[in-house]
Amino acid sequence: MIKSVIFFIILAITWVLIIFNRKLKSQVKKNARGMSIVREHTGWGTTDCTCGTSRQKWQVLAMLRPENVVLLKCPLCGGLWEEQMSLYGNKWRQIDSAYADEHYKYKQQAVPGSRMEL
Ligand SMILES: [Zn+2]
Structure with missing residues (x-):
């Protein structure tokens, strides 16, 4: 009688562990899927600036090591871009100026032609 009770308790614990493990695995899978979606939607790409200026015409403002990222500026619209250098293609x-300030310690300089207000 006691033996069968112990047997059922062990069986119950095993079941709980199996179910818990399965839940954990599906949770991990879900998280991984969510992360890859986030990575795909951060806007990394090789497109021209929103104003139509191609990457070759952008100015390099700063560079970060060892991250190998470059702060770029479109000379036409003043849009800020961050480039990730990689062996598999840049x-x-x-990005916005707040992000540039924070990561590159870059301050938006007065554009030639525009008046400085003090
Ligand atoms: Zn532009």
Whole structure:
């Protein structure tokens, strides 16, 4: 009688562990899927600037090592871009000046022709 009770308890614990393990695995899979979606939607690509200026005409403002990322600026619209250098081809994405300030310690300089207000 006691033996069968112990047997059932072990069986129950084993079941709980199996179910818990399965839940954990599906959770990990879900998280991994979510992460890859986020990675695909951060805007990294090899497109021209939104104003139509091609990458070759952008100015290099700063560079970060060892991350191997470059801060770029479109001379036409002043849009800021971050380029990730890689052996498999460079990719870039549009960033805002707050991000540039924070990561590159870059301050938006007065554009020639525009008046400085003090
Ligand atoms: Zn532009």
